[in-house]
Amino acid sequence: MVVVTKQLLDAFIACCVGRRDEYAYQRSDGRYARAGCPLTYDVVYRHLQGVQTIGSYLIDEHGLCRFAVFDSDASSGLVDLLQVQSQLAGVGVPSYLEQSRRGAHLRVFFRDPASPALVCRWLLPFCPDGVEFYPKQNALSERVPLGSLVRLPLGVHRVTGECYPFVAWSHGQFVPVAASLADMLAWFSTVLRVPVPASIPLPVADQATPTTPRTIPFTSVPSETTLTIRDWCRQHDPVAMIGRYVALDQKGMGCCPFGWHHNDGVDAHPSLWVYRPSYPDLCCWYCHAWKQGGSLFDFFRYYYGLSARELWSHILAGGHF
Template sequence: MVVVTKHLLDAFMACCVGRRDDYAYQRSDGRYYRAGCPLTYDVVYRHLQGVQTIGSYLIDEYGLCRFAVFDSDASSGLVDLLQAQMQLAGAGVPSYLEQSRRGAHLRVFFRDPASPALARRWLLPFCPSGVEFYPKQDALSESMPLGSLVRLPLGVHRLTGECYPFVTWSQGQFVPVAASLADMLAWFSTVQRAPVPASAPSLVTDQAAPTTPRAISFNPVARTDSAGSSLTIRDWCNQQDPVAIISRYVQLDQRGLGCCPFGAHHDDGVDTHPSFRAYYPTYPDICCWYCHVWRQGGSLFDFLRYYYGLSARDLWSHILAGGHF
């Protein structure tokens, strides 16, 4: 058995544990079940020894989060998230790769606790297509009182019996950051925590609320390729999977319903009952979402413009420059 000191546990928990007054444990089928009791040192120790496996709720009891996770289930997950890691590094944001059962995780540890809404506006632009981002909610609500959870690192996955390490790219391959569990725990005291920006692009709050879903006012900017054809905003929208992209910003059920992310248009600034719906457009229409409380809707381009508080021209310039969402 590896000797794990309280000092090692503190460094590990400061990086990877969200909520302290509750957690979830993983059963043999891979599903998580709420424990309904505080997360103690003993519970974390048992997780690290492989006796049990637990998941941590990202948003803590104060409504803040101390880390974010990009989660890829693709077989190419490590490579895909390595590229995201490089993009984050270019923006001055340190992040750390972790192998997982089907792909990989990329974790960003925060220097100070941040609101989930701020963390999402800050980091979601770096999230590759097809990758899930946690936290999935802008805030806790009556319908989601605990929010999303992720498996605590370095524990044994109950389905595979395997433990997945943090890794780094070295000499053309991925290698663990440390050779033993004790060394990997010690490594947590050396990780860089990202400074959280004081603000991120805010939501648009001064839009009129029409009684029917609104169509986009198209920006005249277009990209011309070597063959002379132009890419318009309508073309770009038609090339996207709007429900898949919106689901990275809004937790949707099987019907495409979720809580509206534009809280300024709801009582107390939060949509506590699902009033937002994402759906696939019916050609030639490109509208793909609608909020029944705000009575506003539009295209995927609209959604991203409102979410980040950008002008149509600025958002289109970001897309043409290769930006992804």
């Protein structure tokens, strides 16, 4: 049995644990059940020893998160997320690959706890189609008091009986970052925890010259293009695309991310309705609290606080959402 010291646990917890006053445990069928008690050192120790496998809620009891996760269930997950890792590295964001049961996770660790809404605005543009992104919620609410959870690393998956390590690409193959559990835990004290940029503002309604977040490069609109905004909107499923940014129920309802027209800047009760438009209409979302809606293009324009020209430039330059 590996000797796990408190120092090793502290480094691991600082990177990988979200909420401390609640956690979930994995059942034999792979699903998770709420534990209903705090996440203690003993619980984490039992997880690392393979006695019990637990999941951590990303958004903590203060409404903040300490890390983000890209989750691919594809067999090509490691390769796919290696590309995302390379893109993040290109803008100075370190991230770390972890094998999983079906594919892979890519984790970004934060230096300080940050708003989930800010994290989503910052990192979601890097998320490819078919890959899930956590945190899924912009904020906790009465309807969603805990939010999403992910498996705590280095535990034994109850379905496969396997433990999945963090890996790095080296000499044409993926190799574990450490040879033993103790070394893997010690590795956590060396990972880089990045500061979440504070220069990604919430869009402000009625502001004459809104501050524009520059998280992605923009180029001028090619003059020879024949694609129109209407064409672009029709090419995409708004429920699927907006559903990556807002957790939607089966009726297409979710919490509105445009906080400036909600009390305390948060939509505590789902007021955003997302639906598929009927031709030739492009409107696909409506906020019942705001009494306003629009097209898929309008959603991203408000979400990122961009002018129509800037957003269209990004789309024509090959940007994705």
